[in-house]
Amino acid sequence: MAKRGIILMNLGSPDSTEVKDVRRYLNEFLMDGKVIDMPFLLRTLLVRGFIVPLRAPKSAEAYRSIWWPNGSPLIVLTEQLQQAIQPEFDEPVEIAMRYGNPTPQAAYENLLKKVPGLEEVILFPLYPHYAMSSYETAVEYMKEVHKKHNYAFKLTTIKPFYNNPDYIQALSESIRPYVAGNSYDKILFSYHGIPERHVQKTDMTGAHCLKVNDCCNVPSQAHTTCYRHQTMQTTKLTADRLNLPKEKVEQTFQSRLGRDQWLLPYTAQRLLELPKEGVKKLLVVCPAFVSDCLETLEEIAMQGKESFIEAGGEELTLIPCLNVDPLWVNAAVKWLKEYAEAGSKEMILA
């Protein structure tokens, strides 16, 4: 049997809610060329000179409003997932964050200590959808650290799982209790947004995404790396499984940063418009995240709720992320086991 280790990877959070820690985290995050895709000098000027100094104090305040006694919800929930998965494996399961702590190097070093003669690390990026600024940067960074330290073990990666039946089942069943009884007016599938430019950059055909009419519904090889297509598939498959009435389902994109055109429609805009369209009781689910985080707990459940109510809405209910939902934990365990048994060949999902 191969000597293996597993790494669950998520985005990461600041070490604390102090402005200095938030500043350090935002600098690392936004200086990533796959997040702010500008030439290095321009990016440095913009990020270090303008965005971070202005954003860090506000961001720190937002983190303070959701912080748990044991730390950032995103980190604590990723640790809880690790603890739920570990008993199912002889191999050690570690966590790593793309930004902040624990770092990829710390995760690799922990595995090396626990498994003498480590032969293989299975990386599980906790992102259902492919985006240059989430899945791609996580995988590329893990490869970079692996190469830099000349590690002898091989690194293999689980693919995005946006349409995997086990994932769709777990997501649907987490939503089912909220839609049962039909006492809601609409359910919003709100995904983290990205600039439209990023969708075009990751289109390997160079001719499909946001170029062909109704691109995300026209079959194309580009969909293997198209965030928009993948999020639309998650929404469709989940809504179909739950038999949700079409007029009650809507998809939006949240968390826009800067002035570029990001994927439309914007969640913040729709939260202001929906009450005027007769939507008073709103459910919001955020399937781009598997763990609750600042973007769900603060942006949707606090800020989003406030704007929806001020605009005339009555009730906004955030459906929690999958976190440590048993169906989700089972799905993750199943994929990791299948993957290991297949001898780490490419894992074919769905």
Ligand SMILES: C=CC1=C(C)c2cc3[nH]c(cc4nc(cc5[nH]c(cc1n2)c(C)c5CCC(=O)O)C(CCC(=O)O)=C4C)c(C)c3C=C
């Ligand atoms: C689905 C995964 C994510 C994508 C894609 C993504 C793209 C993206 N994000 C920013 C800027 C920020 N995002 C922030 C927080 C944040 N983002 C994700 C996930 C994705 N981001 C998560 C899980 C979180 C929450 C982290 C936590 O600690 O809870 C932040 C920091 C907070 C703030 O100041 O608002 C920024 C900044 C860009 C620019 C981008 C794509 C280009």
Ligand SMILES: [Fe+2]
């Ligand atoms: Fe983000």
Ligand SMILES: [Fe+2]
């Ligand atoms: Fe597309």
